[in-house]
Amino acid sequence: MAGLMFTALLCLSAAAMTVTVRGEDPYFFFTWNVTYGTISPLGVPQQGILINGQFPGPNINSTSNNNLVINVFNNLDEPFLLHCAARPNPQGSYHYGSINITRTIKLVNSVSKVDGKLRYAINGVSHVDPETPLKLAEYFEIADKVFKYDTISDEGLAEGVTTVTVAPNVVNTTFRNFIEIIFENHEKSLQSWHLDGYSFFAVA
Structure with missing residues (x-):
């Protein structure tokens, strides 16, 4: 009986010393x-x-x-x-080395004069907004009358080319494709970029 009492007291002491651990x-x-x-x-x-x-x-x-x-x-x-x-975002859809890049676009900025005015261009095209907003032209299915897709080349600007075309500059891409964009600056000044569009997400 004394042995049972001692065992019971030992179990109670062990229970009292138990530390609560949170598994998180x-x-x-x-x-x-x-x-x-x-x-x-x-x-x-x-x-x-x-x-x-x-x-x-x-x-x-x-x-x-x-x-x-x-x-x-x-x-x-x-x-x-x-x-x-x-x-780093391991929950995201892009994992380096595990998803193939489907398209590479090189964006080369340049500066030139057109009709006596200073114009900045990307791959030889200096963007101007058309009279009809781009999304409105797409919605009413008249985009082909307002602007052209992919007026610039994915390979950038050929060496020695200084001609600048003034036109809407719209790049058409496929949803859920992974595109690598390379920014190339040959000017002596720092350039800042703003990518404007919809249904695309930047992954750095």
Whole structure:
């Protein structure tokens, strides 16, 4: 009887020492203090926004399903927007090396004068909006009377070609195809790009 009592007390003691374990993905906690500071990304000092005294902002090394808790303290005298970039997305549809690229388009920017006016072009075509909006022309099935698809070549601009054509510049692609776009700049100035369209998604 004493042995049974001792065994029962031992089991109760073990139960009392049991630690509750939660089976879930790990949590990582960060504190970000946002302040103004002097930065020189292009060699010229200017005022910028720092996170914990850093520019660009801090890197977070995490893996899929990690839970990130970030406490942000805004010490600026204005609201601001946080943007997280270059995050691998294993849930997405594109995986490097596992999906074939179906088309490669090289976009070469150039500058020239047309009728005495400075025009910037992509693959030798300088875009102008037609009188009828592009989507409206497609909707009413009169696109062939308003503009032409694929007036530029996928191979870019041939070397030595300086002629610029002024026309609507519309590239027709197939939905769910994976297209590699190569930006090529031969100018001495930095170029910024804006891709305008619908039913397409950028994968960096």
